[in-house]
Amino acid sequence: MAETGSSPAPLRATGPLASRTALFGERLALAERPFLGRLNLRAAADSTAMAMALAGIGGGAWPLPANRWAALEGERQLAWLGPDEALLLCPGEEAPALEARLRAALGEDHAAVTDVSDAASCLRLSGPAVLDVLAKGCPLDLETLPERSAVQTLLGHLDMLLLAQSPGEVYDLHVRTSLAAFAWDWLADAAEEFL
């Protein structure tokens, strides 16, 4: 029977990787960074409103250099997705307030802020063998990527947004929530020889 009287308990949060356990080896580690906040930003490359709105939340140039990410206040990172698109990554609990602040700052200007925190998952791959694992599925030359690269590329047959957190050592892979488990299994398989 339905619950009666007082209001029902809030819904429990479950990520797509809830049933996977992190992998640790001497040369490689794979772990999820669950429930990050993600705000998708759209504005013209020359939008001063977006530049001002970002300044209002503690820095962040607009537009960003192509295929790079920038560190903002705290743990926030702003990743380039296109000439008129970026992704603001932040601790999950900050997302609603940041969305509200950006929307308020942008007002009627032609820009869009969309909370997509649940649309993707972040898999962190680290260790000295990390490039060997990524090379099994990513066609880019990761060895020569500049620092703070944010590239939209492939992992096998999956799309991913790859953020080089520490080149050659630590990479964050952002993949669609619905594909996160598949991406995890793909990585775990590719990592087998290094664990």
Place this chain on the structure above:
Amino acid sequence: MTQSARLPQGGRIDRGTVLDFTFDGEAMTGLAGDSLASALLANRRHLVGRSFKYHRPRGIVALGEGEPNALVQVGEGAHSEPNCRATCVELHAGLAARSQNRWPSLRLDLGELVDLASPLTPSGFYYKTFMGPGAGAWRLYEWAIRHMAGLGKAPAAADPDRYEQRFAHCDVMVVGGGPAGLAAALAAGRAGARVILADPDAQPGGHLLAEGDNLAIDGEPALVWAGKTAAELDSMPRLRRLSRTTVLALHAQNYLVAVERVTEHLGPGRGGDLPRQRLWRIRARQVILATGALERPLVFAGNDRPGVMLAGAARGYLHRYAVMAGRRVCLMTNNDSAYRTAIGLQRAGARCVLADLRGDAGDPAAQARDEGVEVLPGHAVTAVQGRRKVAGARLRKMSESGGAMIGALRKMETDLIAMSGGWSPNVALFSQAGGRLHYDPALAAFRPAAAPPGIRCAGGADGATSLQEALDAGIAAGLAAAGDCDLDAPAMPPVRAAEPDRPGRTRAVWIVPSEHPVGRGQKQFVDFQNDVTAADLQLAEREGYSAVEHMKRYTTTGMATDQARMSGMNALGILAEMRDTSIDRVGHTTFRPPYVPVAFGAMAARRVGPLFDPVRATPMQGWHDANNALYENVGQWKRPFCFPSPGEDKAAAIAREVKAVRQAAGLLDASTLGKIVVEGPDAGSFLDRLYINRFSTLRPGRCRYGVMLSEHGTILDDGVTARLDARRYHVTTTTGGAARVLAWMEEWLQTEWPQLKVWCTSVTDQWAVATLSGPLARRILAPLTDIDLSPEGFPFMTWREGRVCETPARLFRVSFTGELSYEINVPARYGRDLWERLLAAGAGQGLIPFGTEAMHVLRAEKGFILVGQESDATTTPDDLGLAGMIPADKGDFIGRRSLALPELARPDRKQLVGLLTEEPATVLREGAQITEVDAPQPRPRRQVPLLGHVTSSYMSPTLGRSIALALVKDGRRRMGETVQVPVMGAAPVRARIAPAIFHDDKGEAARG
């Protein structure tokens, strides 16, 4: 010791490690470092296979990847691999190899009868013979041909080995690890370039491995230099040396594909975590091809008998493997290189007679005579004795022109005939990449001419004939390539080679004269692998197939895995002689990837089993998995098709789920619906242009069903769109159409309407969607939400924001089932719990989950279309009865102009109707054709006018009878008429045309 042809010392093998192996079940031993071919020869096994067409006994001809004959089946059971070149298979303990294309045994092969009948089967006989008598005859011919002609057998079981792929990038890619390749890699590596060096062999050195110890580089034995160079290369952090790696392809823009045999040489199951093979996909700024040269056979009578071998191969078996391929050796050559073989074998204890097709052999002949070799200038081997093994040779002196035999016949006993027809630069990769070749008469071979950008050839691959030339060219290429990568290459001291002999002239003798005209007497093979003789080429020419590509296909010369490696140059020379023209004018056939055969496993790599194709999972998938869901694939999603109870079949489960939705409530996982936020001041106007109906007038808080068209006026996608606020819309698309629709939107915004202020953002994965549908939906949901669910407070086709289970949610009151429905959207992380809480809340009221098939039945009962099922790429809105959605006063939208085309506006097009079979229990087949009732039964070659086809068909649990939707020509006017659906192998089914709605045609349930 069973390896009776093995010399007591010498060779580059590990005499301490004896390996057991079997060939055709016979136990033998070899040594670590042996190839399967060298181990077989060590055991005096020359006969290793039967030829493709004539089943002739064949032996080992070559040393490496050029081998045309010694194709064997290696491994047992699922690990078995056909057509492995015995010359390229590294011996490992327990290796089991079998010969191919013979029955009942290799020594006694009944297929050999084909050889006796060979006058009946010249080239092209295939096209001439297997033509009649009837269309069915080919099936019999094919069966017979497949049994007679052929190579190894593919294993029936799945390949149990692991294969991988990886990408790599470099400044300079060096292909080949011989002297030129090593020197090139050294020069580029010292300049600081990122280098990849790929070499098929396990050891560095290339052809040096096959030469004697009298070659020196920088004052040391050449192989010592090769080893030291490899060690220096391995110490360079930016250099990757891939041994056991064959480059298969060189594509445009220096994209290379290579296969690395990572653990294959260890034997099955011994690779640990590492794959058997790894396919490399390499992007290089500069490519250096140091692929060496390949020795050609000579085309002479009886040249395919086991025991006839390339002179370079005989030398390699001697020096690398310490195997004497023969002791009474007859050699025939048209160049100097065979003298090294003669001298080497003579020193090892053999007795050699060397027939030099040139009349004026110089220094090497004198050297050889000093060693005791009998040299016969201007002589040729005119016939070979022995069937399964060479037993003797006949030699005669040739006329000056080479056209006739003039001297007395000389017979000799021999167990090895070593031939050298000259050396062809290995230009396969160069040519694949578009490099141009020209014929060099001094080499009697094609060599690289104009190279594509970023590609260089060095060493034997470029026509070099001496070690010094190869080293110099390698260094120069390495430095130049590094320079082209903007690296300052430091000066490099020259590397000095010492070679005991100088290369001499090569005399082109394309067909060695024999006692008989070509085509009589013993066969003169050009292509061993495909059983093509000189006579076959001449026949092809006579029959008009004289263009080189025609001749290749008519005779099969250079096809299959040989890819002209062995046969190409000789065939071109013969063709040019026949056409009495220059070889340059004849040209050459196309070199195609892969350079050597590659296992399907390496191409598939890890795209097998669960990793075959990406799988998208909704947040509720874990529950579905745990609750017996049967899935169907929808794009990359797996959607629950139905949820059978224990012991229940699919049909019963679907009927139960449909009834629950009509009578109580059901819950559908609709998370896969495409969702796009369209935002901006022009968002409404943008949607008006995309959809046939209007969205700019939609008020915030309301929803509207929309249909979008292609430019051709045909239906592209549909879905419900809600207006979130003044400048934002929440657009939904079909599950499969989500990515297409977003790309469609972006294309129009970016290319045609950049002035519109609109942003589109995909939120498909952001929201988990549970659709609660059925007369009890309101009662079940009410206790869980703070939203007013009353029909007045939350009417049909509106949406509300609020909380469900104390969690922010968006509810859309839309219906695809025809029942009262709420599409409950929560952030994806809450989807699983929402699903379980809703089911728990409705458990006492008959709520059950339902799958896509029940959803399809429910919507079909209501006549709602499925894009892609009721529609195809030719279907207009009017065809589906949706023309009324287009407002009369609406301006332009995509597809509007096309709708006015006469063909699209025709009143009697195929239109959506319902079909009710006369027999209510009969369910029509989806896709079935529809004819007039008096039409004859369709059969082959009889044309029957078709009226349309069945688009959807189900047993309706609500109506207790079958229902179907169909597109029928002029269907709306034919309402009530009877049509016929032909059924293959049974009586046709009659059905009545009815309105395309079978249940609740006023739509009261959904609005209630």
